[in-house]
Amino acid sequence: MIIDLLLIGALGFLGSFGHCLGMCGPLTVAFSFSDESLPTRKIPFxxxxxxxxxxxxxYALVGALIGGVGSVLIASGQMAGIGSFFRQGIAILTGILLIILGLAQINPTIFHRFPIIHPLSPQNLHHHLSKLMVNVSLQKHFFTPLLLGLIWGFIPCGFLYTAQIKAAETGNIGWGILTMLAFGLGTFPTMLGVGLLTGKFTADRRSQLFRLGGWITLLIGILTLLxxxxxxxxxxxxxxxxxxVALIARPIxxxxxxxxxxxxxxxxxxxxxxxxxTVQMLDHTFQWNLTGFDFMIPQHQGGIIAxxxxxxLMxxxxxxxxxKIQNQLGILWRRIHLLAxxxxxxxxxxxxxxxxNYLGGFELTLMIKIRVALLLLLSLVVLLIRYQTVWSFFGLKKLYVAPLKQK
Structure with a gap:
């Protein structure tokens, strides 16, 4: 967990040069100027x-909330005797989301807008919090900036998703707090010196640092999955x-x-x-010694080869x-992706x-036979859904979506 906290902190620091400096920097300066008693030509420390x-x-309060929810879910799963399943599921979902966010941070055009449910983001929350911040900024008290910061930290922000998702995965209030604190402390130097840093770093350099943060997000996601x-x-x-889902997405x-x-x-x-x-299989089954393949039964060898x-093929x-590659390949791109x-x-x-849970076990029970039959049936349905002839046979041709013709 210490390594995770260091990575989250590094992510916050590097990402703050791109996202925070560009999106929140002007807002920070604007709030400082809302108080006429503050100097306008230097940063009011x-x-x-x-x-x-x-x-x-x-951030810490949000971390406690998210970590607490995760701990309740895991505890509930353990009481039901499925704690391992819950932990596996949360870890896998977290890892995938972090990797997707990391890839999107490295290359913003790689994915279309991907809806990730923010724990504090009803439709009008951003508007209401922004309005509240404006009202608070007009107050002339020494603790006004502290209140502004408290409200500011609850505003939905895409860059925060990485830390919040990781905080949820910890399944612990304490680690949830520490995760969000590490992220917040990582962004602290940039936001504290926002006036100075804005002039020192070009937009291109900030973009490079932000993308480097994406690689760290990617690394955190991979470590979580592993x-x-x-x-x-x-x-x-x-x-x-x-x-x-990818195979049936177009026809349905x-x-x-x-x-x-x-x-x-x-x-x-x-x-x-x-x-x-694959990595887990090599580590758990073979312990990185592929000679073990020779000692497996033929059925398992066939499964490994498949x-x-x-x-x-993937x-x-x-x-x-x-x-970019899709446009360059044209019709060849679809032929390649038919390998799916x-x-x-x-x-x-x-x-x-x-x-x-299928034929790989040593006992062929009734439940295993049912699972095998269901998986075969599901696979057949997935393959048939892709063909217009099947839709026409059931009188549903109008609902079928054919692939786009590419030049």
Whole structure:
């Protein structure tokens, strides 16, 4: 956890040069000028100090709230006998969100607008808090900047999502507070010296630092996923689910448009989880000694081969998941991304042959047979949904969405 706190602090520091300096810097200066008693040609140190202390304090309060909610969820899961499942699920979801945020921070155009539910963001919250800050700024008290900072810290902010998601994943009030404090302290130097730093750093340099923060977010997400324990099935299932959503997103978009809108997110998430699943498999099953493959039963060997081939087919899909590459490849891009279909089939075979809840176990119970049948049925439905002939057979041709013709 100490490493995580250091990374969160580094993220706050580097990201503050890009996001905070550009978005919040002018606001900070504007609030300092709202008090006529403050000097206008130099940074009022006391004002900025209290303002940022209030902001960091509100971060800590949010961290306590989010960490507390996470601890309640985990405790509830443990009482129901599924604590491990809850922890795995929270860790995987957190890791994926952090990686997506990191990629978006590195390259803002890689994803379309991705809706992440903010714990404090009803539709009009931002407006009401901003209005409240304006009213508070007009008050002439020594503690006014502290109150402004307290309110400011509750305003929804995309850059805060990384720290808040990580705070939720801790599942602990104390660690939730420390996570948000580390993030706030990371942003503190920039925000405290905002007037000076604005003149020292060019927009290009701030952008570079902000993107470097994206790489740290990416690293935090990867570390979170790799710490999900030895239950390699969870990351594998997550990859399979994301791949399913990506495959059916286009044909069902007339019935449900959201999956198509965020298909790239699901596709990239499928690949990320596949990478994590592969690393966990190498570490847990083989302990990085591939000679163990020779001692596996033929069924498990077949499952490993199928999974490896599925992963290899997903690599070119991930590499070409950019608008620029898509435009350059034209019709070839779609042909490449049709590899998702055989990748899905191979992933299902991998799951069936080596999955501990399927044929990979040593006992063929009735429940396992039911799971196998359900997975095969689901896989068949996913594949059939992609074909217009099937929709026409059921008289639903008008609801089918065909792929766009590319030149």
């Amino acid at each position: 006391q004002f900025y100090l209290l303002l940022n202390l209030g902001r960091i304090l509100s 710490r999900t324990g030895n239950h390699v099935d969870y990351s594998g299932y997550g990859s399979l689910i994301c791949l399913i 978009s007339r019935l449900w448009s959201q999956p198509l809108k965020y298909r790239r997110v699901f596709g990239v998430s499928a690949f990320i989880l596949a990478v994590v699943h 999974g490896g081939l599925a992963f290899l 690599v070119p899909l991930a590499i070409t998941s950019f608008d 279909v055989p990748a899905f089939i191979l992933a299902v075979i991998h799951t069936l042959l080596i999955g501990s």
